[in-house]
Amino acid sequence: MVFFQKHGVNEKNLFRFFSLKNYQFPYHFHRAYELIYLNDGHLSVSIGKKEYVLKKNDLAFIFSNQMHEFKTIEHSDITIILFSPELIGDFYMNYKGMIPDDNILHLDSIIDFNGLNSIYSKKSFLYSLCDKLVNQKSFIPVKQSTQTKVLYKILLFIEQNYSNDCTLKSVAEKLNYDYPYLSKLFVQQMDMTFTEYLNSYRISQSCYMLRNSNLSVSEIAFNCGYNNLRTFHRNFRKMTNMSPKEYRELD
Structure with a gap:
């Protein structure tokens, strides 16, 4: 049950939103744009190498394939919006290969998600955010080093294999890289070991399942x-x- 990564790959009219409380998710990326809107509390969001602290009515506008993570600070109530680039086709084509120098917007009014019930209201909402972004931020070209490209391949492997026997040795064999090189690169890029990240990823997925499924x-x-x-x-x-049971019973 991957609820972030695969979105926006084949769904050209994807627009999905859901709420999460006291949640965190490790570094990941996906083709879909992602908006993280803070309804209440505080949230630490890292996008690329930049860290932000979001407060009520702040919104993080995360671009296609932009690496990001988020963590609750004491308490958070957030709404995640995932949508395909095709929904804002003009903006996507004009700013393809670019990212904002600052991904955070502060909104003056609360988002009425129930009012986004047609393709026109959704596009109007998204393009209004694009307008704010263009008027308030500068844009810079995306730069990806060889090491970053390898890291993306490792994270993609984890996404596809986390529910099975997923090891750095199997990644090395799949990507045809030396194990020691990948181990060192991962720690340098992520500030944690492969195993630490894998456990964090798995537990984050399990948290979502505990709150959004009837599985034991x-x-x-x-x-x-x-x-x-x-x-x-x-x-x-x-x-x-x-415990998992205590987490499932959270208000």
């Missing part, structure tokens, strides 16, 4: 790549400071 805890653990339920519980508590 053991089924979720298995679907997220854990064959040992004790290991799942230990990693879950380490990351969230609570």
Whole structure:
């Protein structure tokens, strides 16, 4: 159940939004544009190498394939909006290969998500944000080093294989790179080991499943790549400071 990464690949009219409370998700990327809107609380958002702290009515406008992560600060109530580049085709073509120097917008009014019920209202809403972005921010060319391109390939492998036996050794074999090189590169780029990231990714996926499915805890653990339920519980508590059952019962 990957709810971020695959969006915007084949769905040309994708526009989906959902709410998350007290949530976090490690660095990832996808073709779809992503908006992170803060309804309440505080949220730390990292986009590329920049870190931002969002407060109520702040919105992060994340571009196609732009690396990002977010973490709750004490408490957060957010709405994620994912949409395909084709919905803002003119903007997408004009700014393809570019990113804003600052991805954060502060909105003067609360977003009425229930009012976005037609293709026209959705496009009007999105283009109004594009207008704010163009008027308030500068744009710079996307720069990707060889190391960044390799990192993207590693993260894509994790996305496709996290529910199975996913190891850095298997990544090295798949990408035809030396294991020591990939291990060092990953730590340099992500400030954590491959295993630490994989566990963070798996637990983040399990958090979503706990709040948005009727699967049992053991089924979720298995679907997220854990064959040992004790290991799942230990990693879950380490990351969230609570048990899976306690997390599922959160208001």
